[in-house]
Amino acid sequence: MIAPVEWIKSALLEVQEYLRLTGQVARGTVSRPFYVRDLVMQLELIGIGSLTVVVLTGVFTGMVLALQTGLTLDQFGARSVVGRLVSASMVRELGPVLTALMVTGRVGSGIAAEIGSMVVTDQVAALRSLGTDPIRKLVVPRVLAGTIMVPILTVIANGVGMLGGLVISVTQLRVAGSVYWSNVVQGLFMPDIWMGLTKPVIFGFALVSIGCHVGLRTRGGTQGVGRSTTNSVVAASVAILVLDFLITKLLMSLLY
Amino acid sequence: MEPLLTQTAERPVRANRTDEPVIVFRNVWLAFDDHVVLRNVSFTLLPGRLKVFLGASGAGKSTILRIILGLLRPDDGEVYVLGHRVDQMSESDLMAVRAHLGMVFQEGALFDSLTVGENVGYRLYEELRVPPDEADARVAEVLGFVGMADYIDRMPAELSGGQRRRVAIARAMITRPRILLYDEPTTGLDPITALTVDDEIIKLRDLEGVSSILVTHQLRDAFYIAEHEAVQTGDRVRFRPVSPERAGNTEFLMLKEGEVAFEGTADELRRTSDPYLRAFLS
Ligand SMILES: Nc1ncnc2c1ncn2[C@@H]1O[C@H](COP(=O)(O)OP(=O)(O)O)[C@@H](O)[C@H]1O
Ligand SMILES: [Mg+2]
Numbered sequence A: 001m002i003a004p005v006e007w008i009k010s011a012l013l014e015v016q017e018y019l020r021l022t023g024q025v026a027r028g029t030v031s032r033p034f035y036v037r038d039l040v041m042q043l044e045l046i047g048i049g050s051l052t053v054v055v056l057t058g059v060f061t062g063m064v065l066a067l068q069t070g071l072t073l074d075q076f077g078a079r080s081v082v083g084r085l086v087s088a089s090m091v092r093e094l095g096p097v098l099t100a101l102m103v104t105g106r107v108g109s110g111i112a113a114e115i116g117s118m119v120v121t122d123q124v125a126a127l128r129s130l131g132t133d134p135i136r137k138l139v140v141p142r143v144l145a146g147t148i149m150v151p152i153l154t155v156i157a158n159g160v161g162m163l164g165g166l167v168i169s170v171t172q173l174r175v176a177g178s179v180y181w182s183n184v185v186q187g188l189f190m191p192d193i194w195m196g197l198t199k200p201v202i203f204g205f206a207l208v209s210i211g212c213h214v215g216l217r218t219r220g221g222t223q224g225v226g227r228s229t230t231n232s233v234v235a236a237s238v239a240i241l242v243l244d245f246l247i248t249k250l251l252m253s254l255l256y
Numbered sequence B: 001m002e003p004l005l006t007q008t009a010e011r012p013v014r015a016n017r018t019d020e021p022v023i024v025f026r027n028v029w030l031a032f033d034d035h036v037v038l039r040n041v042s043f044t045l046l047p048g049r050l051k052v053f054l055g056a057s058g059a060g061k062s063t064i065l066r067i068i069l070g071l072l073r074p075d076d077g078e079v080y081v082l083g084h085r086v087d088q089m090s091e092s093d094l095m096a097v098r099a100h101l102g103m104v105f106q107e108g109a110l111f112d113s114l115t116v117g118e119n120v121g122y123r124l125y126e127e128l129r130v131p132p133d134e135a136d137a138r139v140a141e142v143l144g145f146v147g148m149a150d151y152i153d154r155m156p157a158e159l160s161g162g163q164r165r166r167v168a169i170a171r172a173m174i175t176r177p178r179i180l181l182y183d184e185p186t187t188g189l190d191p192i193t194a195l196t197v198d199d200e201i202i203k204l205r206d207l208e209g210v211s212s213i214l215v216t217h218q219l220r221d222a223f224y225i226a227e228h229e230a231v232q233t234g235d236r237v238r239f240r241p242v243s244p245e246r247a248g249n250t251e252f253l254m255l256k257e258g259e260v261a262f263e264g265t266a267d268e269l270r271r272t273s274d275p276y277l278r279a280f281l282s
Helices: A004-030 A036-074 A078-120 A122-127 A134-171 A177-186 A188-215 A220-256 B059-067 B089-097 B116-120 B122-128 B132-145 B161-173 B191-206 B219-226 B266-271 B273-279
Strands: B023-032 B035-045 B050-052 B077-083 B101-104 B179-181 B211-215 B228-233 B234-242 B250-256 B259-264
Touching: A004 A134, A004 A188, A036 A078, A036 A134, A078 A122, A078 A134, A078 A188, A078 B228, A078 B266, A122 A134, A122 B023, A122 B059, A122 B101, A134 A188, A188 A220, A220 B266, B023 B059, B023 B219, B035 B059, B035 B077, B035 B101, B050 B219, B059 B077, B059 B101, B059 B179, B101 B161, B116 B122, B116 B161, B122 B266, B132 B161, B132 B191, B161 B179, B161 B191, B191 B211, B191 B219, B191 B228, B191 B234, B219 B228, B219 B250, B250 B266, B250 B273, B259 B266, B259 B273
Parallel strands: B050 B211, B050 B250, B101 B179, B179 B211
Antiparallel strands: B023 B035, B023 B077, B228 B234, B250 B259
């Protein structure tokens, strides 16, 4: 058992190191050298790599939302506004959060494992000895790619989610497609769209930078790589849910 | 600091060689938490010389190489590389010093995601942005030097242990650094393969005039390297027992629990009466 004081100390140290990393990433983004080819590769890896899982998540979430809200709306005889609830919940909450969680499982864990195994096999030390800053070469391209791709993936998830909702509304709830769509559009207000786009930018940055941070701090051989992979998924998932609450709270007081 | 950065692929190798030491350690101490790894370590490496570091595993040999590269900072003492004090240098200044250093990591540390050719040419392609034709030609030349020219498009995972070490040597020497550091380059290799790696180290010392530090606990390889020299006639390279005037080019340094326990030539090491050294040698 680790004493609580020790635990708090090591947690604070971890946070300090993480903040230091984000500072270095910021510097690496605005100054040279910049590794463009690595950025392109990561955009493709994160974007294309997560597309299938994000589409599946979006479709099924939209379908289940339509089923559930349809049931509740029936109690008020308001089944026809199902589109409004589907779009609002998708865009504000479920699209950003579920996409970020799926990308964490698909990509965040892979990043931690890849960088972690580079650390334990001395490849990161080799990079430094060859005159390359590992932050610029490994971390900056991944973090930028995550920050760019997660919002795009989220928009895709929202889109297919609404389509999933449409399918259920028409086939199960017997709501006309045109009624569903006009409700989808009416359900969205400008603040919702702002919230729906702010969240995935922050989630993308957080989940990738956490994966990189945990990977870079890997110690203890192959076992350490396994530990880092698990830790990165847990840490990033919790961070996404906490950030989701904080951003929602903040934006509600600012925008609504 | 004086401009170290004016480095290109075709920088003359032996330009402006003096007898100034290339590496100096002065009273270096280092501890990880309360585990003292280096205790008051001092040594000097002269240009064109090879120093063999012996010592049990955990003695602090790799740690010394990491300090030379500026990957680790000592707690106390002074470290000079090519006249620059590296133990207090900023990371960006260190990059300039590292341009003159090549490191062969334990197990090679080749980049898994790059081919042999991309690994070897890494510095030229990614950092120096040398024109591609020029870089390709240099990569082919260096791979030929270590006898790996046919493997240029392979991935590191497809290589044997000995081949990985030779590619790692090729990667370290690509920009003709003035100093090469080898971390246990023959550990885990069979004796025949180990000899091919030893020959590369001898060639770099005798034909390219590189100053080097070799960390190993394979005594066989250490003595072979100390007691042989490479001579070039035309395109052919021969290895023969070292001539007396070049025998002093290789020295041994023994680390014992973070302290320097012995420093001297191969002959002196063979004749030592120190019980710890005798136990290590037998
Ligand atoms: N990053 C580190 N953190 C803690 N201890 C370390 C670290 N690196 C090396 N050590 C310890 O320092 C000692 C010397 O390590 P090293 O220089 O790798 O030995 P070797 O002579 O086998 O190359 C070992 O006891 C090792 O456990
Ligand atoms: Mg070692």
